[in-house]
Amino acid sequence: xxxxxxxxxxxxxxxxxxxxxxxxxxxxxxxxxxxxxxxxxxxxxxxxxxxxxxxxxxxxxxxxxxxxxxxxxxxxxxxxxxxxxxxxxxxxxxxxxxxxxxxxxxxxxxxxxxxxxxxxxxxxxxxxxxxxxxxxxxxxxxxxxxxxxxxxxxxxxxxxxxxxx
Amino acid sequence: xxxxxxxxxxxxxxxxxxxxxxxxxxxxxxxxxxxxxxxxxxxxxxxxxxxxxxxxxxxxxxxxxxxxxxxxxxxxxxxxxxxxxxxxxxxxxxxxxxxxxxxxxxxxxxxxxxxxxxxxxxxxxxxxxxxxxxxxxxxxxxxxxxxxxxxxxxxxxxxxxxxxxxxxxxxxxxxxxxxxxxxxxxxxxxxxxxxxxxxxxxxxxxxxxxxxxxxxxxxxxxxxxxxxxxxxxxxxxxxxxxxxxxxxxxxxxxxxxxxxxxxxxxxxxxxxxxxxxxxxxxxxxxxxxxxxxxxxxxxxxxxxxxxxxxxxxxxxxxxxxxxxxxxxxxxxxxxxxxxxxxxxxxxxxxxxxxxxxxxxxxxxxxxxxxxxxxxxxxxxxxxxxxxxxxxxxxxxxxxxxxxxxxxxxxxxxxxxxxxxxxxxxxxxxxxxxxxxxxxxxxxxxxxxxxxxxxxxxxxxxxxxxxxxxxxxxxxxxxxxxxxxxxxxxxxxxxxxxxxxx
Numbered sequence: 001x002x003x004x005x006x007x008x009x010x011x012x013x014x015x016x017x018x019x020x021x022x023x024x025x026x027x028x029x030x031x032x033x034x035x036x037x038x039x040x041x042x043x044x045x046x047x048x049x050x051x052x053x054x055x056x057x058x059x060x061x062x063x064x065x066x067x068x069x070x071x072x073x074x075x076x077x078x079x080x081x082x083x084x085x086x087x088x089x090x091x092x093x094x095x096x097x098x099x100x101x102x103x104x105x106x107x108x109x110x111x112x113x114x115x116x117x118x119x120x121x122x123x124x125x126x127x128x129x130x131x132x133x134x135x136x137x138x139x140x141x142x143x144x145x146x147x148x149x150x151x152x153x154x155x156x157x158x159x160x161x162x163x164x165x
Numbered sequence: 166x167x168x169x170x171x172x173x174x175x176x177x178x179x180x181x182x183x184x185x186x187x188x189x190x191x192x193x194x195x196x197x198x199x200x201x202x203x204x205x206x207x208x209x210x211x212x213x214x215x216x217x218x219x220x221x222x223x224x225x226x227x228x229x230x231x232x233x234x235x236x237x238x239x240x241x242x243x244x245x246x247x248x249x250x251x252x253x254x255x256x257x258x259x260x261x262x263x264x265x266x267x268x269x270x271x272x273x274x275x276x277x278x279x280x281x282x283x284x285x286x287x288x289x290x291x292x293x294x295x296x297x298x299x300x301x302x303x304x305x306x307x308x309x310x311x312x313x314x315x316x317x318x319x320x321x322x323x324x325x326x327x328x329x330x331x332x333x334x335x336x337x338x339x340x341x342x343x344x345x346x347x348x349x350x351x352x353x354x355x356x357x358x359x360x361x362x363x364x365x366x367x368x369x370x371x372x373x374x375x376x377x378x379x380x381x382x383x384x385x386x387x388x389x390x391x392x393x394x395x396x397x398x399x400x401x402x403x404x405x406x407x408x409x410x411x412x413x414x415x416x417x418x419x420x421x422x423x424x425x426x427x428x429x430x431x432x433x434x435x436x437x438x439x440x441x442x443x444x445x446x447x448x449x450x451x452x453x454x455x456x457x458x459x460x461x462x463x464x465x466x467x468x469x470x471x472x473x474x475x476x477x478x479x480x481x482x483x484x485x486x487x488x489x490x491x492x493x494x495x496x497x498x499x500x501x502x503x504x505x506x507x508x509x510x511x512x513x514x515x516x517x518x519x520x521x522x523x524x525x526x527x528x529x530x531x532x533x534x535x536x537x538x539x540x541x542x543x544x545x546x547x548x549x550x551x552x553x554x555x556x557x558x559x560x561x562x563x564x565x566x567x568x569x570x571x572x573x574x575x576x577x578x579x580x581x582x583x584x585x586x587x588x589x590x591x592x593x594x595x596x597x598x599x600x601x602x603x604x605x606x607x608x609x610x611x612x613x614x615x616x617x618x619x620x621x622x623x624x625x626x627x628x629x630x631x632x633x634x635x636x637x638x639x640x641x642x643x644x645x646x647x648x649x650x651x652x653x654x655x656x657x658x659x660x661x662x663x664x665x666x
Contacts, residue, residue, distance in 0.1 A: 041654035075288055075322055102618035102652060106607050130220040130255055
């Protein structure tokens with residue numbers, strides 16, 4: 001386990017180095033991260049989770065991934081849905097299945113290099129039919145450090161782990 | 166042996182007792198129990214705040230059954246019954262009290278902090294929910310309006326206001342008049358442009374439609390589509406459609422999402438005469454809605470009457486046409502229709518080797534259709550039997566379907582059955598000789614998945630008994646034991662997971 005995380009941190013360091021280089025050279029690109037969401041064993045239907053990039057003002061900057069494909073339930077992810085109503089993005093390429101209690105989901109997030117280690121956050125917003133909605137089930141700063149740690153959720157998410165893709 | 170039997174019987178009867186909460190029994194409430202009887206049941210250990218699988222709790226049942234307000238307030242005082250508690254379809258108690266016209270309980274709930282602008286899962290505020298049910302007591306609406314409701318701004322997810330929602334159950338247009346007097350426009354429309362005439366068409370009340378026309382509301386083609394949707398109470402009659410046609414509304418109209426009238430009608434049972442009527446009017450069974458579903462695909466998905474499929478089949482251009490998710494009529498039938506419907510599609514050349522856009526093959530749809538037979542289980546449609554699983558599988562195999570082929574994401578039937586958390590389904594797979602230790606693309610075996618989602622140890626022990634290995638690590642270097650140790654359901658019911666070590 002330990003050697004695994006050592007390896008990860010080496011990769012993350014290499015990655016952050018690469019990112020520094022690219023931003024220094026003014027070449028904004030994106031880096032893909034594997035994101036594993038582990039759910040708690042809550043009772044109820046599959047959870048809809050929206051992963052968003054949040055800017056320094058606390059506003060939705062970009063939708064990174066949507067777990068749950070039936071549009072009918074999007075209004076349940078209240079704040080995101082409200083924010084999107086004005087600028088409906090095409091999310092078909094970044095939409096996956098909803099996640100059931102206890103299960104996990106591995107998705108790949110494309111993150112703009114220029115946003116890393118600036119004043120941005122990644123928000124995990126969750127909703128389950130007939131159950132409480134969590135606007136910030138988990139919210140982490142978009143920093144190299146946070147992207148290499150295990151981050152605990154507060155609602156239906158038990159934890160989230162990132163790894164380089 | 167005898168001891169074992171006694172122990173078994175004891176456990177069985179105990180668990181049977183634990184499952185049965187008198188306060189969640191409809192018949193208990195139908196008998197209008199007085200508060201002392203309810204108290205006695207609570208003292209016997211029946212939980213006054215338990216939610217049933219549909220999300221109803223004793224308070225909601227008491228309100229809906231018209232129990233005395235004394236009984237309702239007693240239940241509301243019990244721990245776990247906060248005024249903001251979410252129940253069926255995301256409704257709070259105020260929704261139910263308003264719908265029942267119980268103004269006294271409404272006042273009580275509001276005094277305890279209940280919010281009238283709370284929306285349910287369909288975007289219905291308390292006022293709109295009461296209006297949808299046709300609640301005639303306008304005091305209900307007055308209370309909501311005094312407590313934050315806004316008739317013009319409070320719309321459901323379709324963009325409909327209270328006037329549109331109420332008309333289906335508003336025979337004398339009393340509520341319509343009331344909402345007009347409160348400032349709503351009789352010519353209001355929802356986001357799709359449906360007006361009050363269209364909403365009346367949905368419930369099929371010809372008299373109401375006639376009165377609305379007299380009052381200057383126009384009838385437009387969308388009304389035909391709204392009529393085809395029908396209401397919760399049932400489908401509309403041929404007479405309703407003929408009335409709409411007599412107003413020169415187009416039977417071939419298409420809605421905002423590309424659907425025609427048959428998209429909805431073919432989903433309901435006993436519509437053969439109406440389907441025939443619309444076919445004769447030129448409604449196209451190959452027309453796809455925005456999600457790519459044709460009329461025929463909708464019928465294959467859920468209509469258990471083979472004669473409907475036979476009626477549509479001669480007009481179908483391509484039986485293997487897929488919707489935008491890559492799902493064909495056969496996949497839909499495997500998931501939600503009978504073995505007979507699956508057999509019919511196979512006899513007409515439906516392809517068994519299809520995979521959807523996620524790379525899931527028909528095995529994934531077969532697993533989704535399975536219901537162990539207890540309860541009303543929606544998967545597989547009404548009347549689905551556990552044996553349908555084998556019946557459908559056999560038909561598919563006869564046409565060359567390979568049941569051992571994993572999905573593109575590496576999931577085998579074992580992974581899929583575990584995800585359904587159903588031991589009886591798992592046991593049905595044994596004869597298929599699928600590798601129980603296969604890892605999916607995320608590096609998980611069926612045992613890993615079971616360790617994560619299990620609610621007790623039966624599924625895990627069964628997998629071990631058929632050769633599942635405990636020491637395979639996930640790509641995060643976790644063993645099944647590690648995963649089971651994190652499982653809150655197992656911890657909560659104090660199930661030891663040491664047998665996974």
